[in-house]
Amino acid sequence: MLEIHLDEHDIDRELRADVTTGLAADPKWLPPKWFYDARGSRLFEEITRLPEYYPTRTERAILAGHADDIARLTDAKTLVELGSGSSEKTRLLLDALLRHGTLGSFVPLDVSGAALEEAVAGLTADYPGLAVRGVVGDMTRHLAHLPDGDNRVVAFLGGTIGNLVPAERAEFLSALRAALHEGEWLLLGTDLVKDPAVVVPAYDDAAGVTAEFNRNVLRVINRRLSANFDVDAFAHVALWDDRNEWIEMRLRATSAQRVTIGELGLTVNFAAGEELRTEISAKFRREGLENELGRAGFALRHWWTDPAGLFGVSLIQA
Numbered sequence: 001m002l003e004i005h006l007d008e009h010d011i012d013r014e015l016r017a018d019v020t021t022g023l024a025a026d027p028k029w030l031p032p033k034w035f036y037d038a039r040g041s042r043l044f045e046e047i048t049r050l051p052e053y054y055p056t057r058t059e060r061a062i063l064a065g066h067a068d069d070i071a072r073l074t075d076a077k078t079l080v081e082l083g084s085g086s087s088e089k090t091r092l093l094l095d096a097l098l099r100h101g102t103l104g105s106f107v108p109l110d111v112s113g114a115a116l117e118e119a120v121a122g123l124t125a126d127y128p129g130l131a132v133r134g135v136v137g138d139m140t141r142h143l144a145h146l147p148d149g150d151n152r153v154v155a156f157l158g159g160t161i162g163n164l165v166p167a168e169r170a171e172f173l174s175a176l177r178a179a180l181h182e183g184e185w186l187l188l189g190t191d192l193v194k195d196p197a198v199v200v201p202a203y204d205d206a207a208g209v210t211a212e213f214n215r216n217v218l219r220v221i222n223r224r225l226s227a228n229f230d231v232d233a234f235a236h237v238a239l240w241d242d243r244n245e246w247i248e249m250r251l252r253a254t255s256a257q258r259v260t261i262g263e264l265g266l267t268v269n270f271a272a273g274e275e276l277r278t279e280i281s282a283k284f285r286r287e288g289l290e291n292e293l294g295r296a297g298f299a300l301r302h303w304w305t306d307p308a309g310l311f312g313v314s315l316i317q318a
């Protein structure tokens with residue numbers, strides 16, 4: 001079952017607004033959510049299997065080690081997953097929560113109706129007795145539409161919270177806190193600050209998959225807005241911003257480019273060497289995260305990492 005708070009028309013309007021604003025800005029930027037059409041989602045899946053990209057497998061191992069703790073500590077009746085995508089790691093949690101005996105429903109929320117439909121169908125077949133209800137929505141805007149219940153656990157995994165800049169994060173956490181009752185839970189995955197020699201290759205892999213993923217945003221704009229970006233004239237850039245402690249992905253025009261965006265009646269010029277920012281992926285420290293959570297009215301109750309301290313999973317209470 002799918003509940004839709006966001007349709008193709010809303011998404012189209014949002015894309016037009018983002019492209020209009022971002023390409024007129026100096027420096028130019030585009031929000032990372034536009035990477036994920038069918039091809040972009042496939043490329044991201046491929047990234048998660050790269051030797052350099054540690055976050056996915058590390059988070060999975062942490063969850064595998066603590067899923068039973070999470071079940072025991074929360075007594076979750078409803079599991080909500082934000083940005084669920086393929087819901088693969090979710091199964092670890094569902095299995096543990098069902099073993100524990102409290103779970104009755106699962107609510108994945110994602111912007112992609114197609115991905116969600118597939119996930120819901122698979123989960124409904126594999127978990128008879130579990131009520132699975134997909135919500136098509138934007139996790140930064142549709143938190144108020146989460147189904148009510150008690151003992152809800154909201155999972156936001158993968159480190160995706162790092163795609164938000166600090167002000168957006170504060171706004172997101174406050175909105176989520178407002179949508180929860182006191183005592184309910186947030187299960188949050190955060191990539192951690194570490195040696196740039198480890199983190200940079202995760203965003204600039206030897207096989208060039210991340211470069212293709214990055215350039216995919218230009219293909220999305222070409223297709224959806226009748227634009228004519230010469231995709232191969234943009235080089236992938238991944239750099240560590242030491243002050244902000246985030247990875248920044250950019251696309252650098254390797255020569256001067258004039259791009260027309262047919263649907264917007266817009267022409268955009270890039271100087272040779274000009275960069276377009278396509279993603280930030282912030283890395284966290286426990287203390288900083290605890291402070292941010294506190295300001296939003298949350299308390300960090302449990303903190304789990306892998307032995308090398310690459311990735312953090314925290315269990316947070318409203």
Ligand code: AVJ
Pocket residue numbers: 047055158159160162163202203210279280281
């Ligand atoms: C899915 C947002 C967690 O920031 O690591 C992977 C996306 N970007 N490689 C991340 C991504 C480049 C990923 N998140």
